[in-house]
Amino acid sequence: MKADVEPRPVPGRSSVAPGDVLLSLEHVSLSFGGVKALRDVSFDIRKGEIRAIIGPNGAGKTSMLNVINGFYHPQEGVITFKGKRRHDMRPYLAASQGIARTFQNVALFKGMSTLDNIMTGRTLKMRRGILSHMLHWGPAQREEIRHREAVERIIDFLEIAHIRKVPVGKLPYGLQKRVELGRALAMEPELLLLDEPMAGMNLEEKQDMSRFILTVKDTFDTTIALIEHDMGVVMDLSDRVVVLDYGRKIADGSPAAVQGDQAVIDAYLGVAH
Amino acid sequence: MLLAGQVLEVLLGGLLSGVLYSLVALGFVLIFKASGVFNFAQGAMVLLAGLAMVRCLDYLTHHEFPIWVAVLLALLFAAGIMALTAWLVQRFVLGPLVNQDGLTLFMATIGATFVLEGASQMIFGSDVYPLRLFPTDAWIIGDGIFPGGILINKLDVWGGLIAGLLVAGLAVFFQNTKTGRALRAVADDHAAAQSVGIPISWIWFVVWLVAGLVALVAATVWGTKLGVQFSITFLALKALPVLIIGGFTSVPGAIVGGLMVGAGEKLAEIYLGPHIGGGIEYWFAYVLALLVLLVRPQGLFGERIIERI
Numbered sequence: 001m002k003a004d005v006e007p008r009p010v011p012g013r014s015s016v017a018p019g020d021v022l023l024s025l026e027h028v029s030l031s032f033g034g035v036k037a038l039r040d041v042s043f044d045i046r047k048g049e050i051r052a053i054i055g056p057n058g059a060g061k062t063s064m065l066n067v068i069n070g071f072y073h074p075q076e077g078v079i080t081f082k083g084k085r086r087h088d089m090r091p092y093l094a095a096s097q098g099i100a101r102t103f104q105n106v107a108l109f110k111g112m113s114t115l116d117n118i119m120t121g122r123t124l125k126m127r128r129g130i131l132s133h134m135l136h137w138g139p140a141q142r143e144e145i146r147h148r149e150a151v152e153r154i155i156d157f158l159e160i161a162h163i164r165k166v167p168v169g170k171l172p173y174g175l176q177k178r179v180e181l182g183r184a185l186a187m188e189p190e191l192l193l194l195d196e197p198m199a200g201m202n203l204e205e206k207q208d209m210s211r212f213i214l215t216v217k218d219t220f221d222t223t224i225a226l227i228e229h230d231m232g233v234v235m236d237l238s239d240r241v242v243v244l245d246y247g248r249k250i251a252d253g254s255p256a257a258v259q260g261d262q263a264v265i266d267a268y269l270g271v272a273h
Numbered sequence: 274m275l276l277a278g279q280v281l282e283v284l285l286g287g288l289l290s291g292v293l294y295s296l297v298a299l300g301f302v303l304i305f306k307a308s309g310v311f312n313f314a315q316g317a318m319v320l321l322a323g324l325a326m327v328r329c330l331d332y333l334t335h336h337e338f339p340i341w342v343a344v345l346l347a348l349l350f351a352a353g354i355m356a357l358t359a360w361l362v363q364r365f366v367l368g369p370l371v372n373q374d375g376l377t378l379f380m381a382t383i384g385a386t387f388v389l390e391g392a393s394q395m396i397f398g399s400d401v402y403p404l405r406l407f408p409t410d411a412w413i414i415g416d417g418i419f420p421g422g423i424l425i426n427k428l429d430v431w432g433g434l435i436a437g438l439l440v441a442g443l444a445v446f447f448q449n450t451k452t453g454r455a456l457r458a459v460a461d462d463h464a465a466a467q468s469v470g471i472p473i474s475w476i477w478f479v480v481w482l483v484a485g486l487v488a489l490v491a492a493t494v495w496g497t498k499l500g501v502q503f504s505i506t507f508l509a510l511k512a513l514p515v516l517i518i519g520g521f522t523s524v525p526g527a528i529v530g531g532l533m534v535g536a537g538e539k540l541a542e543i544y545l546g547p548h549i550g551g552g553i554e555y556w557f558a559y560v561l562a563l564l565v566l567l568v569r570p571q572g573l574f575g576e577r578i579i580e581r582i
Contacts (some may be wrong), residue, residue, distance in 0.1 A: 034275055069468060071464065071467070090467075090472075091464075091467035092428075092467055092470045092472040092473075093466055094473060095467075095468060095470030096470050100468070100469070101468050103464070103465065105463055106467075107462045107465035108461070108462070108465065109457060109458045109460075109461035109462060109465065109466075110456065110461055110462075111460075111461055111522070112454075112457055112458070112461065116454060116457075117502040120458045120466070120469050120471070121469050122451075122455055122457065123451055123454075123455055123469055123470050123471055124469075126451045153397075183469060184468075187469060187470065187553060215365075
């Protein structure tokens, strides 16, 4: 592996105080060939808030998340996480610095059970080597048990104990979304990115998911950035909303302020030229 | 009793030679399981491992090292070569292709095959190199029960033992270690695996290394049987029906598939051959694979993939 890998974070979390800026993006631009996915976007996410990213289809919301967790590398702009400027981000580095995410089209390990899927979230927290795990002796066994306990707590919290051993490929969509959230939570992230956590859910499932998200914010000490199309959900859950359209930021503020913003209304409803 | 003894002898011989097919098939399964790539280069890797091993062994015995030291050093040398290969493949072939389609990766391994075949023969030579790691004579058992007894090749028994150990080790590795879990995760979804902090480049290196070591084990057994030579790469073709029958994602499947192919083709050769003209051994496995494809496309032990449409 490369030598410039940054040191792993201390388990005691960062020094960022609630309300301070956890992640900031300044003048970020991202393009694929001639397609400009993000143009000069600046916004920040504060510690302990739920930050919604909304916008019409193709506005660049998912690209934004991909930039934050290191799948895409913006051509321009500065990204600062926990007070440190980031260079050359890779997804597994973002993960080791405390950024977890879920995907728009559920990206689970389909052949593996719910339990194993969530256990993969503990990968970075496990220290013992391959050999001691294979032999399953003292320290490695204790480590496995300790992480298993953490995972069981998450399973209980998400009310998915009954599907613990079921291969996730066989689960209905709503439950898969829940398992995916569980896997992200197992990483004990400082910043959790949720890409349309309620897409394709019925009302009851949406209510459950909203409840989980609010509990995560309050009890797990996790900052959340979420993309969502259901405006009711966005207005209820989020502290602040940033609106993208054609890769540009067109509004940023409290849910109420954004809702009344003329540029936002035009973007969603279309405007006569 | 004569007939029973004969059937048993053919069956046992077939099963044991089937295990040797499994050894080659295992390398395919490992890489397919962990990266979703059908690694066309597995046969070339067996050749490379065998050549590196046998040439180093010849050199050391020529310089009058004690035989067991020479064998140990030659195995280490070949393992080192396989590690280097794994690193090169990951760095220059697969690394740049992360998140690409399975077919793209498959094509890349075809390219790697030609490079490996060429390079290994350029560096280590292209003759037939005999290898004597295991005894090649035979046991006669059950002499008192069956007239003439049953003949069993010692090399095949060694092959069976080694394959058994290998499978047990691999099973524990995949089920009990966080690296094994990470391997399965990478196989299912690259992006999701990266997002939970699994470094794909490291995982791919590990899996190609393990497949390289399995290739080395296969090379020691097959090299003793046939001599280390280019035609060893064609074993990959024999592994194909084994994989189709057992399932591409299953380690036990590779074993059972190997047993079925081995036993099936020997029994067919002896008992069907005289009626339909012989030479069955060469195509029987493929017909068997075709039948399995018709009935159970994912193989006997493969994971059934249910696609949401």
